Amino acid sequence: MPQLNRDTRHPVSFTLNGRKVAGTAEPRMLLSDFLTHEIGITSCHVGCEHGVCGACTVLIDGIVTRGCLTLAVQADGATIETSESLAHEDGELSDLQKAFKKHHGLQCGYCTPGILMSLTAYLKDNPKPTEEEVRDMLSGHLCRCTGYVGMVRAVLDYCETRGG
Ligand code: FES
Ligand code: FES
Numbered sequence: 001m002p003q004l005n006r007d008t009r010h011p012v013s014f015t016l017n018g019r020k021v022a023g024t025a026e027p028r029m030l031l032s033d034f035l036t037h038e039i040g041i042t043s044c045h046v047g048c049e050h051g052v053c054g055a056c057t058v059l060i061d062g063i064v065t066r067g068c069l070t071l072a073v074q075a076d077g078a079t080i081e082t083s084e085s086l087a088h089e090d091g092e093l094s095d096l097q098k099a100f101k102k103h104h105g106l107q108c109g110y111c112t113p114g115i116l117m118s119l120t121a122y123l124k125d126n127p128k129p130t131e132e133e134v135r136d137m138l139s140g141h142l143c144r145c146t147g148y149v150g151m152v153r154a155v156l157d158y159c160e161t162r163g164g
Contacts, residue, residue: 006026006027006028007026008026008027009024009025009026010024010025010026010027010073011023011024011076012024012025012034012072012073012075012076013076013077014075014076014077014078014079014080015078015079015080016035016039016041016080016081016082017080017081017082017084017085018085021039023038023039024038025038025071025072025073027071027073028071029071029072029073030049030067030068030069030070030071030072031044031058031065031067031068031070031071031072031074031075032044032046032049032056032067032068032070033046033072034072034075035058035067035080035082038072041082041084042084043082043083043084043113044056044058044067044082044113045110045111045113045114046067046068047110047111047142048068048142049068050068050069051066051068051069052142053111053114053141053142054066054111054114054115054118054140054141054142055110055111055113055114055141055142056068056114057113057114057115057117057118057141058080058081058082058114058117059080059081059082059117059120059121060075060078060079060080061078061079062079062081062121063121064117064118064121064122081117081120082113082117083112083113083114083116083117086116086120095158095161095162096116096119096120096123096154096155096158097116099154099155099157099158099161100112100116100150100151100154102154102157103150103151103153103154103157104146104150105146105150105151105153105154106145106146106150106151107145107146108144108145110144111141111142111143111144111145114141115138115141115143115151118137118140118141119137119155122137123155123158123159127159128159129155129156129159131152131156134151134152134155134156135148135152138151138152
């Protein structure tokens with residue numbers, strides 16, 4: 001049986017925010033590192049690197065996923081969305097992003113891309129959440145700045161404004 005070399009880099013390609021991207025990754029390389037260092041996006045933030053803080057959250061084939069708990073090679077062939085996909089092509093923020101801005105749902109912004117991606121998936125299935133449900137959903141993300149109050153207001157306002 002041939003010996004596996006852990007340093008061998010493997011081709012990895014997937015659709016990222018609507019465009020095909022490709023690179024190579026060692027078998028142990030995390031998706032969060034691949035997105036940042038190989039592809040060059042800036043929104044897949046790394047905080048805890050063990051699945052707790054949620055800063056690295058992206059959508060893989062529509063499923064909320066921690067980039068730090070996923071190997072880059074596992075994403076081969078997938079469709080990945082990050083917060084870079086949310087604004088319109090002309091740079092205008094999405095309605096959810098505007099609501100975060102309006103209600104001061106962010107401060108340093110480190111947690112924000114991951115939270116926006118979790119909310120994007122969550123609100124598809126739960127278009128009219130209660131405040132308690134929003135808080136419960138946000139409990140999967142750590143924010144050291146805001147106390148979450150502005151985020152909760154932003155989500156509720158967004159749902160109200162778009163008519164749920
Ligand atoms: S860096 Fe991935 S959950 Fe914290
Ligand atoms: S806005 Fe700073 S960590 Fe959430």
